[in-house]
Amino acid sequence: MRPMSIVIRGGRIVDPANGVDRQADLLIEEGRVAKIDTGIASAEKEIDARNMLVMPGFVDMHVHLRDPGEEYKEDIASGTRAAAAGGFTSVCCMPNTHPTNDTRSVTEYIVNRAVEVGVVRVFPIGAITKGRAGKALCEYADMRDAGIVAVSDDGDCVMDSALMRRAMEYAATFGLPVIQHCEDKALANGGSINEGLVATRTGLTSQPGQAESIMVSRDIQLAGLTGAAYHAAHLSVAASFDEIRRAKEKGLPVSCEVTPHHFTLTDEVCASYDTHTKVNPPLRGAEDRDALRAAIAEGVVDVIASDHAPHSLLEKEVEYGLADFGISGLETSLALSLELWREKLITLDRLVELLSINPAKIMNLKAGSLASGMPADVVVVDPEKTWTVEPARFASKGRNTPFTGKELKGKVCYTLVAGNVVFGEGE
Amino acid sequence: MSFSQRHLLDIESLNSEEISTILDLADRFQEISDRRIKKVPTLRGMTVVNLFMEPSTRTRSSFEIAEKRLSADTVNFSASSSATTKGETLLDTVRVLEAMDPSILVVRHSYAGAPHMIARNTDVAVVNAGDGVHAHPTQALLDCATIRKVKGSVEGLEVAIVGDISHSRVARSNLFALPKLGAKVRVCGPRTMIPPGLEELGIRVCNRIEEAVEGVDVVMMLRIQRERQGGTPLFPSLREYSRTFGLNRQNLALSKPDAIVMHPGPVNRGVELAPDIADGDRSVILQQVSYGVAVRMAVLYLLAGSPPVEERPVFFS
């Protein structure tokens, strides 16, 4: 696609990386941000952004594209289309594919495939251990050369402390952040939902919040020991945020993310046995959910990431105990996050930090900013547009969401990657 | 008579009037079981399918007898609910059974929520005969029926439930049913077997059986679920369990002199119940089995026939 010159006209440009929050026009030339000003002359393409928000494209640093291996659930084409629909111009995809992304060749496949069919930027995350089995390290250097931006065994947790230490040190050698899915497997014991009154009432197997926070605590201490850049994925319990807060106070290089379903729902919704509520870590009780929201407001949380985990009927239309964990979240992420802004927990600047600037920084990506010369990865959002969640209309193959039928406010109107409209009219 | 539910999935969704309706009906059906011709034609020509995805002889036979005494045709479909023998999914199995046009599906499954999933996906009435550790509503109903028969009323009684509460669907269903009928419940067992949140539900948790049975009207003993324990062990040995939490003549003496002893069966003699108690004069275990058929007949009678629509006037001639 030949990049043309585009003016995004009359929107509220929110670009906290450059201290910008004003109504203005944004000019894109040759795939890059040219300038932000009022009264820019008309260009080859006009995008009317009056009453809209214009922000740097969002970066989702935790998605599962299921490609290679489970293309019936999602593939790089459909997954990136879903990302574009959600306002994400970059995604980082987890390595729990089939085969696992634990070698250069799988990384290369993903990178090349994304070039062929992907509509947004795809940055692979490599596995920490071979096969994510928690035993042997992967060739981080080789994989980094092929394009990984971080390592994680997400889906699984590296239980062995000695191995986790070495993985952190080795990853730090190549400047790769280590992302951990924090779950003490023995304590969690495969529990389907949060341990608490809902589990007692429903008879569903459960895992206590400590299964997560114990791991966070251990990992933070290892981060202190090794000096590695450590990122805790999808945190969900108050105790975990306490650990992160203390670590940040000590100046340790730790960061953390939360998902929209964890700051919106509680385990009460699991009482219906609807498998669309089954996710790992599980939805928690109201106290933990409220502590999570407070942690976002306070600044302890760095990133909102969807943990987009598409599944098909095969995995979800079964008994709750047998269903796979996961929610298809790329396309509801923004609207749910905007709720936090409407409820005055965060400012729009902070929203952009959570969705764009911070994930870009943690993963060392050139994104999160609309400074002149930056790639024109831009999202135009109508914050007032109401819509109802209809999974059948998702771009993602994954229809598994607990938000079916929910009325949300806030929708992506246009997503541009390198100046090309990948979502919206005229794509 | 108030009962307009389409399914019987758990006790939580019943109010006390609905429970009383079932118990009152059960008294009538007990009369049928007591006479020579133990049959009424009420469900004649209807098919009831017993979909038991978890082995059971007692509950299934009880349902079968209840179905036959109502003149229904019974079909037994057993399979394993273990994930390793997955072939047909549960919903596929249900659709196959639906094609045989049954009036009622009686479902037992080892995963909590399975009957609820089935109920969401079929027009046939569903009776939960036990789903994982979640619920066993007909067991709780027959337990309440037994207590009511022997004590006159459930209201105001103190009931102790002793055993592996965490893994017992019988305990859970009784924990909900008994307070709805006005009884006070205490539970007892090693802490490893007590699930969180019971105090919030108004249930007292006791650490020793002596404390639990003191002054109670009913002692309900649960079977130690050996077959459900996977992973980390919850208690060190049956010897220690039976010495600390087993019911015997000495600790039973702490309850009221006319207290009754109940057990859903089958009894692990010598583990949770001393043999002389299991067969003693305070035990109502066999009555539980007898009322089980009557209660199940009542449930099947209420669920058979057309689904609840707006109330149609009933004219008597």
Added chain:
Amino acid sequence: MALHEKRELMDAATVGRTLRRLAIEITEREKGVENLVLVGIYTGGVYLAHRLAALINEMEGQPVPVGTVDITLYRDDALEGLPRPVIGKTDLPFELAAKKVVLVDDVLYTGRTIRAALDALNDYGRPRRVHLAVLIDRGQRELPIQADYVGMRIATEDDQSVKVALSEKGEADRVAWLEWKEEKE
């Protein structure tokens, strides 16, 4: 539409006389009270069965056993309509074999209740014979069933009904013929 009274069929005195006549007829045709039992159909026939037994006892100086039978589970429309009706107690405190049973009901209409009562009795035993006594026969039979002892015969239509009030239920003895009519504004 509401139920209005078309006319009174029996006042308290008439009810009393009719029952006495029925008691005499029964004793006459059944040739005394030996092996005689009265079985009231729940609910309408129960009080009447007790009254007839008392009247017969007065005349013959012998108690007549009374039982009740509930036919809810034997109805041919048992599972239609909600909520389900209350099932009454069936109490037959005697063996049926060799007994002369007189079934008692308040109103005989389609005959389906009687058919169900016969099926119910059948599951308790095999009586020597079964006769039927009713206070009112309102006609409109749907089955070939007739009463042996009838208090009063009337010919009703579909949109009508018969109400039997008895002092045991807290109202004065009275039988009324009712019909559905448009409400007059």
